[in-house]
Amino acid sequence: MTRPEKVNRMKGSRNAHTGIRITNTRSKRRKLPLTPRQVVLILLMLFSFMGSGIGYVWSNFETTQIGYDLSQLKQEEMRLKEINRKLRLELATLKSPKRLEPLAVQRFDLVQPKAEQIIVLP
Amino acid sequence: MKVEEKKWIRIRVYVVALFFMLGLGTILARAYQLQVVEDDYLKGIADKGIFATITLPPDRGFVYDREGNELAVSIQVGSVFAHPSQIQEKPKTAVKLSKILQEPTDSILQKLRRKRSFVWIKRRISPAVTAEVSRLNLIGVGITTESRRYYPEREIAAHLMGFSGTDNQGLEGLERKYDRYLTGAQHKLVCMEDAFGRPFAINKPTPPEKAGVHHLTLTIDKEIQYKAQQALHSAVTQTKAKGGHCVVVDPKTGEILAMAVVPQFNPNIFSKFRPDTWRNRAVTDCFEPGSTMKAFLLSAALEEGVVSPLTEFFCEEGKFKVGGRVVHDTHEYETLTVADIVVRSSNIGAIKIGQKLGYERFCRYLKKFGFSEKTGVDLLGERAGFIRTTKHARTIDQANLYFGQGMSTTSLQLVMAMAAIANGGQLMRPYVVKEIVDDAGHQVEETTPQVVRRVISFKTAKTVASILTGVVGEEGTAPKAAIKGFGVAGKTGTAQKIDPRTKAYSKRKYVATFVGFTPVEDPKLVILVVIDEPEGIAYGGLVAAPVFQKVGSWALNHLRAAPRPGLLAGGDAGQVDQASVSPKSAQPIAVAPQVKRIAQELRQGVLPDFTRMGMRQVLKKGRDLGLKVCLKGSGLAVAQQPEPGCSLSQVDSVEIHFKPPGR
Structure with a gap:
């Protein structure tokens, strides 16, 4: 290469305004090292890991919450069972013939039926 | 590299390795200590x-009665405790507690001043308190829950039920006998707690070592038991007697429907009653049965x-010398038939029948009827009673036995023996617990009727039953036992008691008894009433028979037994016809019951027209006609x-259709 040729090329390689030489010959367009398929796969894996992590935390949280509810319900069950027993006792006390007979006789003027008043239906 | 340098490097390597080895060893040792040695702690x-x-x-x-009514219930109640060491102002605390618990302040203060870490202040208090x-x-004062036993029926069936103590253990009666079934294990619930507690x-409760609770269903009928207890109590109070028993049994099964004992006690507050009132005297006490033995x-x-x-x-004529002693009758009789001897309760007649039968044979029958041996009832403390053997019985002892003196029996034995007559001659084993179920409602045990043995033939049993109906007739010893609408058979007894001081028969202390069954044609109930030492008139027919009548009529009504139309008209109609019997010259008693005849008479004629009648009218007329x-x-x-006009003799039942008027 002759000198003027070299100068011309150098001129051409400089910016007309700034005079800075920019060489683009070596620059290459950077390419993604992964194929789209791999990206999708990675994204899927990422979501699945995150999903399972959140799921695990969520299920743990739910378990604890259900545990609270269960223990409350268990206590409620025990309380209701006990109330049921107490009510059964109260009912039995109220149904006692020792209490009912005087009530029937004195308050409602009921009497024992006479034999001739009793008709047993078949 | 020089040899010296190489050597130095090796030493340093070893030192570092040793250092790491020591570190690792320490970690491992510590891990072992934490994981294995101190694991549990x-x-x-x-x-x-x-x-x-x-x-x-x-x-x-x-515990339930036969219809599923609760007789014993356990509920959780509060118990107040204290940690005396944590209480600063003991007198103030004591005053506050005494006001609510209604306990003396001093006794609470005394408890609070004890040098203990834990004291009970008051156990098993009501929810309001x-x-x-x-x-x-x-x-320093806390409340914990404890189980407390309640008996909602209070005195009713108390002697049968018994009671349980403060530590949930059965102490008397069925509570004690079936304690292993009734007591449950202590459950523990383990749960995880957060920082706020x-x-x-909650983990599943750990399975207890022993089986859970069981529930008992008894053969007792609460209603009949109530009436038995109430009628007996009023009779005992009226006659100022020492006590009494009333036992009601179903003769066909041997189920005990009621077992009342006076003096009564309330099992809810059993400690406030004398221990001797807790005893179920109907099975634990023996007495001389007196004339009721004449039935056997x-x-x-x-x-x-x-x-x-x-x-x-x-x-x-009322006086008979036997074995050097004179035996008396209440009335002076000349000649009586066997049926009359029993109906009028002649001791002399009984001795003569007995002598003809023979002491040994009579004893054999008594044993077959279940006397002098335990009935095998599922109750605690049953006694066997006593009969003298032929070898040990003098002539007067033998004579006494024929009218029920000189032997002893429990109320239960006597009622079961009468039940054998009512049951066509078959002796049944009595029982109280019908069924045991677990907490889930599965049946664990069931008691079924059990025939002990045949004592007498069906025919003899029916003959005896029809003779015994005379006892409640106008001429018998217990007209007060008659129940309108139902045939009643029974026997009275008025036995002298031995005076413990004189060791001879007392002339003031008696045991008045009535044992009988009803309805005669198809016995549903056998009822025994015993009144111990009534004051004044002590005859079984006057003292015990009215209790039988009250309990019997109530129980028959409760069991929905239909009265016999033929027995409704004249009160005692249907009892053995004995109108023409006078004390001195007794005429034979017609043995056959007249129930059938009366029913047949009523059935004569034709079926009436029921149309345009109301239901009440139809039912009344139908019952009067025995349909x-x-x-x-x-x-x-x-x-x-069938249509009106049919011969009544061919009709048993009639179907009647109703329609509301105006349609």
Whole structure:
């Protein structure tokens, strides 16, 4: 290469305004090292890991919450069972013939039926 | 590299390796210590922070009557305790507690001043009081729940049920006998707690070592038991007697429907009653049965064929010398038939029948009827009673036995023996517990009727039953036992008691008895009434028979037994016809019951027209005619099947259709 040729090329390689030489010959367009398929796969894996992590935390949280509810319900069950027993006792006390007979006789003027008043239906 | 340098490097490597080895060894040793050596201790500490244990008080099974009514129930109630060391102002605390608990301040203060870490202040208090104590929020005073037994029927069936103590253990009666079934194990609930002490995960309760609670269903009928107890109590109070028993049994099964004992006690507050009132005297106490034995003498004599109901005996006009002693009758009789001897309760007649039968044979029959041996009832403390053997019985002892003196029996034996007559001659084993079920309602045990043995033939039993109906007739010893609408058979007894001081028969102390069954044609109930030492008139027919009548009529009504139309008209109609019998010259008693005849008489004629009648009218008329009436629809009668005009002798039941008027 002759000198003027070299100068011309150098001129051409400089910016007309700034005079800075920019060489683009070596620059290459950077390419993604992964194929789209791999990206999708990675994204899927990422979501699945995150999903399972959140799921695990969520299920743990739910378990604890259900545990609270269960223990409350268990206590409620025990309380209701006990109330049921107490009510059964109260009912039995109220149904006692020792209490009912005087009530029937004195308050409602009921009497024992006479034999001739009793008709047993078949 | 020089040899020296190489050597130095190797030493340094070894030192570093040793250093790491030591470090690792220490870690491993510490891990071993924590994981293996101190495992339980450390786990315990950790668990204490995480887990909480809720201890549930041991449960106790319920007891039900035959219709499923609760007779014994356990509920959880509060108990107040204190940690004396934590209480600063003991007198103030004591005053506050005494106001609510209604206990003397001094006794509470005394408890609070004890040098203990834990004291009970008051156990098993009512829920209202528990709430008041917890509202006080006293430091060092706490409330815990404990199980408490309640008997909602109070005195009713108390002697049968017994009671359980403060530590949930059966102490008397069925509570004690079936304690292993009724007592449940202590349950523990383990739960995880958060930082605020709120439980958030309850583990399943650990399976207890022993089986859970069981519930008992008894053969007792609460209604009949109530009436037995009430009628007996009023009779005992009226006659100022020492006590009494009333036992009601179903003769076909041996089920005990009621067992009342006076003096009564309330099992809810048993400690406030004298211990001797807790005893179920109907099975634990023996007494001399007196003339009620004549029913069994009659059974034995008829079964052996030594007499017939119409065989006559001379009754010595009220005085008879036997074995060097003179035996008296209440009335002076001349000649009486066997049936009359039993109906009028002639001691002299009984001795003569007995002598004809023979002492040994009579004893054999008594034993077959279940006397002098335990009945095998599922109750505690049963006694066997006593009969003298032939070898040990003098002539006077033998004579006494024929009218029920000189032997002893329990109320239960006597009622079961009478039940054998009512049951066509078959002796049944009595029982109280019908069924045992577990907490889930599965049946664990069931008691079924059990025939012990045949004592007398069916025919003899029916003959004896029809003779015994005379006892409640106008001429018998117990007209007061008659129940309108139902045939009653029974026997009275008025036995002298031995005076413990004189060791001879007392002339003031008696045991008045009536044992009988009803309805005669198809016995549903056998009732025994014993009144111990009534004051004044002590005859079984006057003292015990009215109790039989009250209990019997109530129980028959409760069991929905239909009265016999033929027995409704004249009160005692249907009892043995004995109108023409006078004390001195007794005429034979017609043995056959007249129930059938009366029913047949009523059935003569034709079936009436029921149309345009109301239901009440139809039922009344149908019952008067002895017909089973089947009702269909409502309103006024519009049609009937069979048609009116049919011969009543061919009709058993009639179906009547009703329609509301105006349609």
